[in-house]
Amino acid sequence: MERRGRILFVLLLMGLGFSLVALRLVYLQVYQRTALASRAERQQERLVKIEPKRGTIYDRTGRELAVSLDVDSAYGVPAEIDNPRQLAKQLSLILREDPHALEKRLSSDKRFVWLSRKMAPGRAEKVKELGSKEIGIRLESRRFYPKKTLAGPVLGFTGMDNEGLEGLERAYDKALRGVDGWLLAEKDAVGRTVFPGGPGFQYKLPKPGHDIVLTIDEVIQHIADKELDAAVQTARAKGGVCIVMNPQTAEVLALSVRTTGHSRPAFNPNEPQRSKPGEWRNRAVTDAFEPGSIFKAVLAAAALEEKIVHPLERFDCSAGKIQVADRVISDAHKNGVLTFTDVIAESSNVGTIKVALRLGKERFARYITAFGFGRKTGIDIPGEIPGLLKDQRLWSGVSIGSISIGQEIGVTPIQMATAYCAFANGGTLMKPYIVSEIVDRGGSEGKKFKPVPVARAISPETCTKVNKMLQRVVETGTGQKARPAGYTAAGKTGTAQKIDQKTGGYSKKDYVSSFVGFAPASSPKLVVLVMIDTPEGVIYGGSIAAPVFKAVAEQSLAYLQVPSDDSGGRMLLVGR
Amino acid sequence: MTTRVNDIGSFVFERGRRGSVRRVLAVLLIVTGLMLYVGGKVRIVSLGYQIEALEREKREVERANRSLLIEASSLTSPARIEEIAVKRLGMVRPPKENVVVVKRKNAQQR
Numbered sequence: 001m002e003r004r005g006r007i008l009f010v011l012l013l014m015g016l017g018f019s020l021v022a023l024r025l026v027y028l029q030v031y032q033r034t035a036l037a038s039r040a041e042r043q044q045e046r047l048v049k050i051e052p053k054r055g056t057i058y059d060r061t062g063r064e065l066a067v068s069l070d071v072d073s074a075y076g077v078p079a080e081i082d083n084p085r086q087l088a089k090q091l092s093l094i095l096r097e098d099p100h101a102l103e104k105r106l107s108s109d110k111r112f113v114w115l116s117r118k119m120a121p122g123r124a125e126k127v128k129e130l131g132s133k134e135i136g137i138r139l140e141s142r143r144f145y146p147k148k149t150l151a152g153p154v155l156g157f158t159g160m161d162n163e164g165l166e167g168l169e170r171a172y173d174k175a176l177r178g179v180d181g182w183l184l185a186e187k188d189a190v191g192r193t194v195f196p197g198g199p200g201f202q203y204k205l206p207k208p209g210h211d212i213v214l215t216i217d218e219v220i221q222h223i224a225d226k227e228l229d230a231a232v233q234t235a236r237a238k239g240g241v242c243i244v245m246n247p248q249t250a251e252v253l254a255l256s257v258r259t260t261g262h263s264r265p266a267f268n269p270n271e272p273q274r275s276k277p278g279e280w281r282n283r284a285v286t287d288a289f290e291p292g293s294i295f296k297a298v299l300a301a302a303a304l305e306e307k308i309v310h311p312l313e314r315f316d317c318s319a320g321k322i323q324v325a326d327r328v329i330s331d332a333h334k335n336g337v338l339t340f341t342d343v344i345a346e347s348s349n350v351g352t353i354k355v356a357l358r359l360g361k362e363r364f365a366r367y368i369t370a371f372g373f374g375r376k377t378g379i380d381i382p383g384e385i386p387g388l389l390k391d392q393r394l395w396s397g398v399s400i401g402s403i404s405i406g407q408e409i410g411v412t413p414i415q416m417a418t419a420y421c422a423f424a425n426g427g428t429l430m431k432p433y434i435v436s437e438i439v440d441r442g443g444s445e446g447k448k449f450k451p452v453p454v455a456r457a458i459s460p461e462t463c464t465k466v467n468k469m470l471q472r473v474v475e476t477g478t479g480q481k482a483r484p485a486g487y488t489a490a491g492k493t494g495t496a497q498k499i500d501q502k503t504g505g506y507s508k509k510d511y512v513s514s515f516v517g518f519a520p521a522s523s524p525k526l527v528v529l530v531m532i533d534t535p536e537g538v539i540y541g542g543s544i545a546a547p548v549f550k551a552v553a554e555q556s557l558a559y560l561q562v563p564s565d566d567s568g569g570r571m572l573l574v575g576r
Numbered sequence: 577m578t579t580r581v582n583d584i585g586s587f588v589f590e591r592g593r594r595g596s597v598r599r600v601l602a603v604l605l606i607v608t609g610l611m612l613y614v615g616g617k618v619r620i621v622s623l624g625y626q627i628e629a630l631e632r633e634k635r636e637v638e639r640a641n642r643s644l645l646i647e648a649s650s651l652t653s654p655a656r657i658e659e660i661a662v663k664r665l666g667m668v669r670p671p672k673e674n675v676v677v678v679k680r681k682n683a684q685q686r
Contacts, residue, residue, distance in 0.1 A: 064649045069642045070635065139635065146649035222654035 046185045051141055052178030053441075054162055055209035057155060057169075059218040060253075060436065064146055066155055066169070066269075068162070070139040072124030074115040078108050081134045091115060091135070094126045117160055118142045143169075149266040151221050153257040153282045154381070154434070157269040166272070166280045168435070171382045172212055175438050181206030210446065213437040215251035220244050220556045224256035227551045228530070229266065232258050235513075235535030235544050241284045241413045242548060243529040244556060247421040247518055249451035250430030252379070252414075253526070253556070257283050285377075285384040288410030289531065292496025293347045293478075293541070294516050295406030295416075297423060300344050300469055302367035303355045305462040311341045311469060315351040322350045325397030329353060329405065332495070344469045345477030347493060349405045356404030364400060365392035370457040371419040372429050373411055379432045387411045406496055407506075417529040419457075420491075420516050423466055424524035427458040471521045482515055482546035484554040486564035490524075491517015491549060493541035498534065510534050515545035519553045520565040528552050 028036060057066035074095065081087060088103035095102070095116045105113045116123070117140060124137050143158045156167020164173030183203035228242040238261045244254035259279040260266055267275050281287070303309045316337050321330040335348050343351030356364060368374065374389030388410030390399070402408035414432055422429045431452040440446040458466075470490035473479040478493040494514040497506040514531040518524040530545040530552070538544060650656075661667040 063652075064645070067642065067646050067649065069646060070639045139639075144646050146646050147653045147655070148650070150653065150655065219654050222658070226655070226658075 044186055046187050048183050048185050050181035050183065050206045051162070052180060052206035053208040054141060054143065054158070054178065055176040055211040055439075055441070057176070058211060058213045059216050059221070060214060061217065062213070063218045065151060065214070065216070065218070067144050067146060068141045069144055071118050071121075071142045072137050073117040073140045074119060074124065074127050075136050075138055076106050076113050076115050077134050077136070078106050078110055078113055081106050087130075087132060087135070090130055091127070094123055094130075095119070143269075145269045147218065148270060149268045150218065150225060151216055151255065152267040152269045153259060153280060154216065154255050155269050156280070156282075156382075157272045166382075167269075167282060168212070168214070168381065171380055172435065172438070175212065176209040178209035179207035208441045211439040211441060212435050213439060215246075215253060215434050215436045216255065217253050219559050220552075221254040221256065223555045223559070224254040224552055225266070227548045227555075228256045228258055231530070231532055231544060231548045232261070235532055235537065237261070237532045237536070237544075238534040239283065240533055241529070241531045242552060243284055243413055243417040243527075244552060245417050245421055245432065245527045247424035247524045247527045250418060250421050250432040251436065251451070252432055252434045254552075255282070255284055255434065257281075259283055282381055282383065284413045285379060285381045286412075288385060288387045288412055289512050289533075290409065290496045290498070291406040291411050291416055292494035292512065292514065293349075293406055294492045294494035294514050295409065295411070296344055296347065296352050296404065297466060297470060297492050298368060298371055298373075298419065299352055299356050299359070299364065299404045300340070301371075301423065301458050301462060301466045302364055303340075303359050304465050305367070305458045306359060306363055308358050309340050309355050311465055312339045314339055315343055315348075315354050317343065317348045317350040319350065322353050322401070324353060324357075324401030327398045327401070329401055341469045341472050342477070344492070345472040347473075347478050352404050353401040356400050361392050361395050361400045364404065365395075367457070368403070368409075370429070370455060371422060372454065372457075373409065373415055373419070377412075377414055377418050377432050379414055380435050381414075384414070385412060387415055406494060413529055413531050416514075416516055417527055420518060420527045420529065422457045423463060423470065423490075424518040424527050425463075426460040427456055427463040429454045429457045467521060470517060474517065474521075478540075478542040479515060479517070479546050479549075481542060482517060482549040482553075484519055484550050484557065486566055487519045487553065487557055487562075488521035488566045489517055489519035489549075489553060490521040491515055491528075491546075493546060495539060495541045511539040513539055513541040513544040515541050515549045517549060519557060520562065522565045525560065525562050526553060526556055528556075 054068040056064055056068070059065055074091075076087075078084070084103050084106035088099045088106050091097070091102050092099035097116065102115065105115065115135070127135060128137060141162055143162065145152070145155060145157075154167055156169040156171075157165055158169050159165045162177065164170035164176065169176065181204045183201075224242040224244055228240050231237070232240045240256075240258045242254065242256040243252065245252055258266060259281060260275065264279075267279050272280060304311070314337050317331065317335040318337065320334040321328050329349050331349050332347070335342075335346055335350070338346060338348055338351055340351070340355065342348075343355070368389065373387060375386045376384045378384075390408070395403075399408055418430065418432050421432075431454050433449055433452075436449055438447040467490050470492055471488060473492055474483050474489045479491050482491055482493075483489055492515070494512070494516075496512045496514070497508075498510040498512060499505070500507040500510070512531060512533055513535050514529070516527070516529040518527045528549050530548040532541075532544050532548075535544050
């Protein structure tokens with residue numbers, strides 16, 4: 001009986017124990033189920049975001065201009081850190097950051113904090129050597145521009161999360177970026193990520209970004225960058241723009257923008273923080289300037305197309321000035337009687353205004369619009385402005401005189417280069433473009449961009465006449481320093497006064513010197529625009545900008561193996 | 577009586593032995609099944625670690641490759657080549673009179 005009692009007692013105890021366990025199980029599995037399941041999920045599962053590879057930007061020959069590379073970033077888990085002060089002190093020596101700022105981050109109540117993103121090479125190893133389980137290293141994609149300053153403002157740059165912030169990186173962000181992927185991984189007891197595999201494995205692969213191929217040619221871009229840089233330095237200018245285009249297609253072969261002035265280094269997209277936000281701008285499309293005499297070609301084209309003047313018609317410019325409404329406009333230097341061709345070649349304001357008055361504002365305004373001024377060209381660069389062009393109904397009495405010599409109108413460099421493409425290609429205004437192809441790395445076809453004619457601005461016959469006049473500018477006129485060795489060229493010089501911000505009138509010392517033209521004149525292969533902002537000392541376009549045109553045209557044509565068309569020069573062309 | 581007892585005992589014993597064998601076999605079967613299951617799971621986890629290690633190695637190699645690509649791209653930049661040609665090798669652009677024209681047919685712009 002005694003034995004039986006003991007057995008019963010033990011059984012009772014066991015039953016009680018099992019009952020307690022069962023009750024606990026019911027409590028955990030039924031009442032606490034939701035909370036515990038989510039906690040287990042948090043502790044055991046990790047949603048790993050998989051960043052897509054950002055597409056590469058290539059030049060027209062397949063040379064990399066912007067590439068992404070995985071680099072290390074350090075993060076911390078503040079909730080698990082016992083001594084944030086000590087850890088911050090150790091990390092500050094490696095990361096070269098303020099220990100107090102690091103300590104603040106490590107002491108926060110967040111589950112995850114970044115400590116240093118996209119670190120310099122070698123730092124990740126040192127962080128790992130600390131042996132802290134609360135500090136981790138994660139790979140992140142970083143954008144590199146291997147050619148450094150080459151086409152910097154054109155390419156733009158990306159932000160910390162690889163989003164395009166400026167330039168083509170911004171304009172084509174959607175195509176370049178790709179689509180994020182993810183996978184649900186498991187964590188083991190020591191926090192290592194285990195990829196479970198098997199049928200229950202949940203994941204979504206990232207879609208890599210598309211590559212883009214530019215119309216830019218790295219070599220021509222380098223030539224333009226180098227020559228523009230030298231001119232800006234020599235003239236101690238505030239900046240400058242040099243655009244090289246294929247006149248037949250309006251492809252941009254080089255777009256060099258110097259926004260930093262002569263005293264500062266050119267914008268490098270690898271280090272955007274070193275430049276001021278204003279220096280990131282692509283001034284070729286975002287800034288309008290009064291073109292000055294390079295606009296006279298538009299008046300010449302309009303007048304010749306309307307047949308109101310003959311290239312050899314003579315104009316008396318001996319007075320050196322002309323009254324238009326209440327304003328007297330003068331020539332830079334006195335001329336005698338000039339043919340219309342020489343009016344353009346010598347850049348006579350008086351002769352030009354006489355023709356403009358004969359043309360009339362309605363017809364002149366029509367041609368200005370036909371050449372694309374006053375509206376965006378539609379080039380695929382962000383931030384393009386339409387320039388400044390008043391409706392002709394709002395023109396004052398002096399407007400026709402001012403506009404014919406390139407005042408009272410604001411144009412962007414890309415508008416001006418595009419208009420000269422029309423002079424060079426027989427009169428068709430084309431839509432300029434800088435991306436020739438979007439390549440789908442997923443195997444799909446992608447997208448190719450082709451030349452888009454916008455409208456016929458003038459007839460081919462008029463174009464031929466204008467070209468001859470513009471050739472005269474280079475041969476005997478104000479643009480003689482633009483003549484490339486071995487090639488004929490046509491173009492126009494410009495020296496425009498800038499608006500004085502204080503007085504609101506034209507400045508006596510600040511100018512925009514420019515030259516725009518094409519070569520070879522007989523069969524144009526390149527249009528080159530050069531604009532130098534606020535040069536010091538010599539300010540004339542024929543002296544400052546024309547030599548840049550010559551250098552860029554000479555080197556670029558030789559590089560493109562364009563045969564010489566001028567017996568005066570000799571150029572070596574080696575077949576490749 | 578003895579015989580009966582022995583018979584009964586033998587019967588009980590044989591019946592018990594057969595039952596034990598079955599039980600042992602059943603336990604062995606279950607244990608084997610469990611071991612196979614656990615072994616499979618362990619293998620999956622182990623392969624997971626291996627995959628992770630290989631993935632990491634692949635990433636490192638790809639990263640090194642991209643890094644070299646960027647370096648190569650940087651080293652072949654026209655600015656650097658021109659600087660070396662002019663400053664280090666003393667190369668100069670040929671003067672106009674020293675240049676021979678070789679006209680090519682179908683010279684096209686790229």
